[in-house]
Amino acid sequence: MTSARPGARPKRLRFDGWIAGLGTAAGVRLVVGYWPLSPMGPFADVMVERADGRRVLLAPSERVADFVAATYRFDDVVICPVAVEPGRERWTVAAGPLRLTFAPGPSTALGRLLRLVPCRLATSPGWAALCDVPARLLMPGVRTRGSAGSGRREWYAARDLRVVTTAHATWDGTDLGALGPVWPPVRFGFGSVPRRPSLTRVVTTVELQRERRRTQASKRSL
Template sequence: MGNRWIFDGHIAGIGTLSGLRAVIGVWQASPFGPFADVMVQLPSTQRILLAPTPEVADFVATTYTFDEVRVINVDVSLEPGTLVVDAGPLTVNARTGGRTALGLALRAVPRSLAVRPGWLRAVSPLAGLLSPGARTSGTAGGGRHESYGVTDVHRISHADVSWAGQSAGVLTAVRPPVTFGFSSVPAQPGLARVLTTVCDLAPDG
């Protein structure tokens, strides 16, 4: 059995009118301790990773695909109703709202089942039908396999986003889907509770 890395926390997906899309990871528990990182796809399609340490940057850049990696201070505050990000060129001030229809459906699945890699492999095709571009299980970079165990989703109702000091425009759907890996976040801007499992070998569930 190969190495296994487990990340427990939240993922936020945000789209803007300018075409900038951001995927924000807020990890309360991980092999690297608590941290936050941001994947940004610019309107030009350029993919940029903003990571807080060289170790995090190396792991994430091996697992996903980027055109540029920046190691910078990534400050994220996640509180009930708010998400605030200050990460070099990117700032986000977002409001979170009620649970989405997908979140309601996910709450009906016991967490012990919902985060199992074997279950996530089985339901991945269904996830793609419910949310085009999204998958729960697939092949990652570096010869790794990755599973996303999402157990809840709340909508993001408003976000002020700027890049390099310029407004990115009002909050919109995450379209086109981001292309960092085998899966995109759902099109509806949202904050997901997630347990991510990354393995050197395909998990046995």
């Protein structure tokens, strides 16, 4: 991992894409990241919190797994193909044991407002700080900035918001049940996704600072 030299400006990495968050009747909560633009090239990953609270990362490569696991907290890391096919009316996800399809609705009123904010302003740390308090009040568990793992800082710029209207998910062939809220909030980082199942257009910035040693989650490949 990169460490900032004394007096050097911390390095900032920007990830431009979408985050889908949804819950299931089985108590499994899913957070899908789809990143067409990133410092590591296009990729997708899935964060899973099981009903028993165990947190699992499904990542497509060692490089992605190492970066994400150093930024967030997981009990298990599984390296496996992660394929996401976005669509206007339906998204499909295939990642290791997970198969998921979901349908996003049109942009919400908040989503339409977010699209009006100029990108340069929306992606600035100051704007994230300004939006943090109203985000927490409107959507409990949601944060727009905070401290991530390994001494990193992170902030989110939401650019659009769509409600997920229907979904179907299986894990190792077992149906996870009906679409439900993301509740309790997921515990991968300093904040959760909205409680209501949603698809958010987002630009995420991770600032690398002093890297700290941390306990590694168990890692395996499929």
